[in-house]
Amino acid sequence: MNVVSVEFLRSAASAADFPHEPWPQLAMVGRSNVGKSTLINALSKRRVARTSAAPGKTRLVNLYLVETARRDLRRCFLVDLPGYGYARGGDASRSEFDRLVRVYYAHPPHGHPLAADVFGPAATLVLVDARHPGLAADVAAVSWIAAVGRPYMVVATKVDKLSRAERTDALHAWSEALHCPVEPISSVTGEGLDALWTTISRTLSNP
Ligand SMILES: Nc1nc2c(ncn2[C@@H]2O[C@H](COP(=O)(O)OP(=O)(O)OP(=O)(O)O)[C@@H](O)[C@H]2O)c(=O)[nH]1
Numbered sequence: 001m002n003v004v005s006v007e008f009l010r011s012a013a014s015a016a017d018f019p020h021e022p023w024p025q026l027a028m029v030g031r032s033n034v035g036k037s038t039l040i041n042a043l044s045k046r047r048v049a050r051t052s053a054a055p056g057k058t059r060l061v062n063l064y065l066v067e068t069a070r071r072d073l074r075r076c077f078l079v080d081l082p083g084y085g086y087a088r089g090g091d092a093s094r095s096e097f098d099r100l101v102r103v104y105y106a107h108p109p110h111g112h113p114l115a116a117d118v119f120g121p122a123a124t125l126v127l128v129d130a131r132h133p134g135l136a137a138d139v140a141a142v143s144w145i146a147a148v149g150r151p152y153m154v155v156a157t158k159v160d161k162l163s164r165a166e167r168t169d170a171l172h173a174w175s176e177a178l179h180c181p182v183e184p185i186s187s188v189t190g191e192g193l194d195a196l197w198t199t200i201s202r203t204l205s206n207p
């Protein structure tokens with residue numbers, strides 16, 4: 001995937017800050033520390049998003065505008081959302097996202113009959129940690145996203161930390177738990193990222 005440029009647009013703290021531009025938005029959803037911001041950097045091949053070994057780094061809706069050399073997807077937004085599972089009190093099975101994320105999903109994407117002048121996500125990339133198959137918070141998040149009714153795909157991050165045998169078992173367990181395909185990726189080795197870009201382009205260019 002040829003990323004021509006990537007630019008941090010802004011951090012959205014309320015609905016007025018969500019994009020007004022018509023480019024399709026891919027929202028990154030996942031537990032805190034699963035690797036959302038790191039994946040944005042890996043997909044862009046630049047260090048634009050702030051990452052951290054401590055969970056809870058991303059608190060707002062961070063918008064990254066990507067320009068690509070693909071004819072089917074000239075521009076899109078990669079949207080870094082706050083992670084879940086890091087609430088005070090540690091309610092790991094919480095099934096609803098933070099208020100800001102729910103407001104974000106209440107906005108239809110550009111081209112939708114109800115769309116106004118502020119747009120929400122066209123599709124979602126759900127990230128789960130390959131090492132922890134079937135976590136309740138992730139299962140709940142995927143069913144929440146599925147209920148939104150927009151396209152979504154699931155990737156299992158950090159597969160570089162698993163042996164071949166462990167990874168086969170983990171991926172099998174993940175797709176059983178979520179009842180959908182789960183693609184292995186690693187932002188460290190780059191594994192699965194070209195295929196992921198292809199899926200992203202196909203999804204965002206055919207709403
Ligand atoms: N080994 C390995 N480590 C990874 C990978 N992706 C992310 N990490 C590490 O996981 C930690 C968390 O990554 P972040 O990208 O900050 O996680 P996040 O999902 O954005 O977390 P929040 O902002 O708290 O929601 C960092 O130490 C990353 O270096 C991966 O594919 N492999």
Ligand SMILES: [Mg+2]
Nearest residue numbers: 036037057058
């Ligand atoms: Mg982050």
